[in-house]
Amino acid sequence: MASKGKTATLLGLRHLTLMVIAFIMLVPFYWVIKTAITNENIYAYPPRLLPQNPHLFNFVDVWYLIPFPRYLLNSIIVSTIAVIGNVVFNAMAGYALTRQFAGRNMVLALFLSCMLIPFQATIIPAYLITAKLGLLNTYVGLALPMLSTIVCIFVFKAAFEAVPRSLIDAARLDGLSEWRIILRVLMPLSKPAIATNVILTFIWSWNNFLWPLLITRDPLMQTLPLGLARFLSYMEDTTGALYAFAVMVLAPSILVFLMAQKEFIRGLTSGATKG
Amino acid sequence: MGVSSNWWGRQRNRQLTLIVCFLLPSLIIFFLYRLLPLGWNVILSFQSWSPLRPAEWIGFEHYAEMWEYDDVFWIALKNTLIFIAASPLAIAAALGVALLVNSDLKGASVYRTIVFLSYPLMAIAVGIIWRWMYDERGGIINYALRSSGLIDKPIGFLQDFDWALPSVIFAEVWQILGFYMIILLTGLQSIPQNLYEAARIDGAPAWARFWRITLPMLRPSLFLCVVVGILNSFSSFDLVYIMTNGGPGHATELLITHIYKAGFVQTKFDYAAALTVVQFALLVGLTFVANKAAGGNAGAVERD
Amino acid sequence: MNHWWTSRWFIVPALMLVSVLGWLGYVSQHDNGLIEGRVIDAGGQPVPGATIRIFDRGFVTYQERGRTQADAQGRFRITDNKSHSVQLEAETEALGRSERYELRLWFAAQDAQLPEPLRFKAKP
Numbered sequence: 067m068a069s070k071g072k073t074a075t076l077l078g079l080r081h082l083t084l085m086v087i088a089f090i091m092l093v094p095f096y097w098v099i100k101t102a103i104t105n106e107n108i109y110a111y112p113p114r115l116l117p118q119n120p121h122l123f124n125f126v127d128v129w130y131l132i133p134f135p136r137y138l139l140n141s142i143i144v145s146t147i148a149v150i151g152n153v154v155f156n157a158m159a160g161y162a163l164t165r166q167f168a169g170r171n172m173v174l175a176l177f178l179s180c181m182l183i184p185f186q187a188t189i190i191p192a193y194l195i196t197a198k199l200g201l202l203n204t205y206v207g208l209a210l211p212m213l214s215t216i217v218c219i220f221v222f223k224a225a226f227e228a229v230p231r232s233l234i235d236a237a238r239l240d241g242l243s244e245w246r247i248i249l250r251v252l253m254p255l256s257k258p259a260i261a262t263n264v265i266l267t268f269i270w271s272w273n274n275f276l277w278p279l280l281i282t283r284d285p286l287m288q289t290l291p292l293g294l295a296r297f298l299s300y301m302e303d304t305t306g307a308l309y310a311f312a313v314m315v316l317a318p319s320i321l322v323f324l325m326a327q328k329e330f331i332r333g334l335t336s337g338a339t340k341g
Numbered sequence: 342m343g344v345s346s347n348w349w350g351r352q353r354n355r356q357l358t359l360i361v362c363f364l365l366p367s368l369i370i371f372f373l374y375r376l377l378p379l380g381w382n383v384i385l386s387f388q389s390w391s392p393l394r395p396a397e398w399i400g401f402e403h404y405a406e407m408w409e410y411d412d413v414f415w416i417a418l419k420n421t422l423i424f425i426a427a428s429p430l431a432i433a434a435a436l437g438v439a440l441l442v443n444s445d446l447k448g449a450s451v452y453r454t455i456v457f458l459s460y461p462l463m464a465i466a467v468g469i470i471w472r473w474m475y476d477e478r479g480g481i482i483n484y485a486l487r488s489s490g491l492i493d494k495p496i497g498f499l500q501d502f503d504w505a506l507p508s509v510i511f512a513e514v515w516q517i518l519g520f521y522m523i524i525l526l527t528g529l530q531s532i533p534q535n536l537y538e539a540a541r542i543d544g545a546p547a548w549a550r551f552w553r554i555t556l557p558m559l560r561p562s563l564f565l566c567v568v569v570g571i572l573n574s575f576s577s578f579d580l581v582y583i584m585t586n587g588g589p590g591h592a593t594e595l596l597i598t599h600i601y602k603a604g605f606v607q608t609k610f611d612y613a614a615a616l617t618v619v620q621f622a623l624l625v626g627l628t629f630v631a632n633k634a635a636g637g638n639a640g641a642v643e644r645d
Numbered sequence: 646m647n648h649w650w651t652s653r654w655f656i657v658p659a660l661m662l663v664s665v666l667g668w669l670g671y672v673s674q675h676d677n678g679l680i681e682g683r684v685i686d687a688g689g690q691p692v693p694g695a696t697i698r699i700f701d702r703g704f705v706t707y708q709e710r711g712r713t714q715a716d717a718q719g720r721f722r723i724t725d726n727k728s729h730s731v732q733l734e735a736e737t738e739a740l741g742r743s744e745r746y747e748l749r750l751w752f753a754a755q756d757a758q759l760p761e762p763l764r765f766k767a768k769p
Contacts, residue, residue: 081446084446084452087456088455091515091518093474094459094471095458095470097470097474098470110478110479111478112488113480113484123749126730126752127702127749130729131704156367158364159368162361162363163364176376180376182625183379183621184575185374185575186597188374189378189600189601189604189617190381190382190600195373195377195378210373211370213366219367244359273463276601290463291465294469298583300704312469312470315465316462316466319462320462324454
């Protein structure tokens with residue numbers, strides 16, 4: 067019975083530690099939301115722990131005073147292009163990798179080695195290449211480096227390989243072309259892979275800051291992260307408008323993440339580093 | 342006979358063409374934005390080039406300039422190494438959290454979600470949040486420290502030469518902790534339970550079970566976390582840019598911010614390319630060392 | 646039952662779409678730019694004929710956008726407000742200027758009624 071007491075204390079200790087950790091992780095969220103809804107001078111010391119007279123009008127201000135709708139639209143367009151391109155190209159490449167052909171190992175090695183090249187190590191030539199292609203300051207140029215990720219290619223490859231060969235052979239006997247086989251047989255059975263690809267690409271392209279920073283010239287083509295960074299240097303006033311902006315920018319990411327947590331985690335653990 | 346072998350030949354050709362077509366878009370993207378840039382960086386680093394003049398081969402001049410005259414490079418290098426050195430601490434902390442959460446503890450998934458929530462967020466927004474938390478007047482950190490009596494004047498975390506880099510690193514750890522935790526959790530859950538059973542029967546105490554079973558079996562996950570930690574010193578550009586932009590006076594300058602400023606603020610593309618080559622070499626070198634430390638082969642574990 | 650319409654991938658976007666459409670519908674009904682209010686002096690008496698000035702919010706400052714007159718009962722009506730955040734101020738020869746009243750709306754040109762009357766500080 068002494069051991070039972072000990073287990074109970076251990077359990078309590080575990081919960082306590084986890085709660086402390088969870089508290090530390092959540093404090094920044096609370097602090098920024100509280101600042102976004104306060105109605106007073108946020109720089110007054112001591113800062114109140116609870117907002118007095120909270121109001122939501124800072125969010126309305128952010129919507130009208132800065133081009134938030136425009137930035138939102140740009141981010142949505144770029145992310146959509148990136149996601150669609152990504153799913154299509156990765157599925158194609160993943161399918162090609164399930165077939166045996168000469169040089170397959172070389173291609174595999176090539177892809178794996180590309181994983182070790184982080185995006186930030188390529189920014190200067192990537193900028194010059196995009197400039198040569200004439201795609202600076204365009205939606206396509208913004209989405210172009212993100213149109214294929216190696217992690218997702220392998221996710222598709224694994225998903226396609228898990229489909230029983232009998233189905234594929236039956237489809238081939240029925241005379242379906244390769245495209246049809248992918249579309250009609252493999253993709254419907256690989257919905258988790260598609261979901262993983264969509265969520266990974268969406269989050270990566272939504273949060274991307276460095277690439278739009280280099281590529282956009284026109285303030286109207288900026289995406290949300292860029293708009294947020296610009297706003298920081300505009301407005302150092304005493305209201306919570308900047309933090310309302312931050313909350314509005316974070317809300318879609320949090321919503322998408324909560325909705326697609328499982329797929330996101332699966333995508334990360336099947337290859338980890340950002341393609 | 343002749344006809345059917347031709348047909349097979351044509352089929353195989355058609356299949357090969359199809360496979361090449363399928364691989365082509367991805368290959369083009371990777372070629373344009375990964376491989377070509379890598380090579381071009383190297384070439385550019387040996388040239389003197391600007392958008393207005395044609396290129397001239399100057400050999401190692403950029404590297405010599407970097408070695409002898411560029412003080413910022415050395416500061417940035419030191420900061421980047423400090424940044425990377427902080428990741429083992431973060432990984433250890435994440436391992437602790439993963440161990441705590443790895444069970445059918447009631448609400449384990451809630452804790453996991455809370456810890457992981459910070460990872461999918463935009464680094465710019467995270468930087469703004471932490472900048473505000475570190476603020477001398479309105480920030481909660483100074484408020485908590487002052488009202489609990491630990492300090493009596495506010496600390497300018499992001500303005501002080503000594504506090505700036507640790508503050509940025511702390512914010513970065515806050516964001517990446519969930520990611521490490523997920524990787525380690527997946528690794529923990531793939532350790533076969535019968536190993537623990539056997540050890541318990543043999544009478545091994547808990548810490549021995551940890552050292553002899555858990556840690557070795559986690560080698561691949563730990564290696565992955567270390568590599569991500571190294572790569573993070575590249576991708577933390579967003580956070581540093583928005584929190585301090587390398588300041589105060591280069592105290593938080595990382596190699597990546599130095600590259601950005603050299604390339605896109607001073608438009609010295611060739612010099613920035615040389616810096617990139619150095620940073621990439623550092624990355625590859627450190628990964629190689631980590632691989633050796635993990636026992637080679639990316640820490641993969643031999644299973645009997 | 647695993648119908649496609651019970652999955653979270655459908656329900657969440659559908660709910661969002663419905664709320665957005667509902668909000669847009671509400672906005673389109675109520676965005677005539679109408680602001681109504683009253684002016685009273687320090688003693689609580691209505692101030693007929695006062696000039697009401699309306700200021701639109703710019704990025705940092707407020708700019709005057711228009712004027713209107715209060716009627717015999719001290720009531721006034723502004724019909725062409727296009728902004729989401731305005732300030733109102735009343736003025737007469739006798740009493741000078743009233744306090745500036747800040748009115749923040751939920752969307753641009755929202756129809757609104759001042760919850761409290763504009764108040765002059767000075768007594769007549």
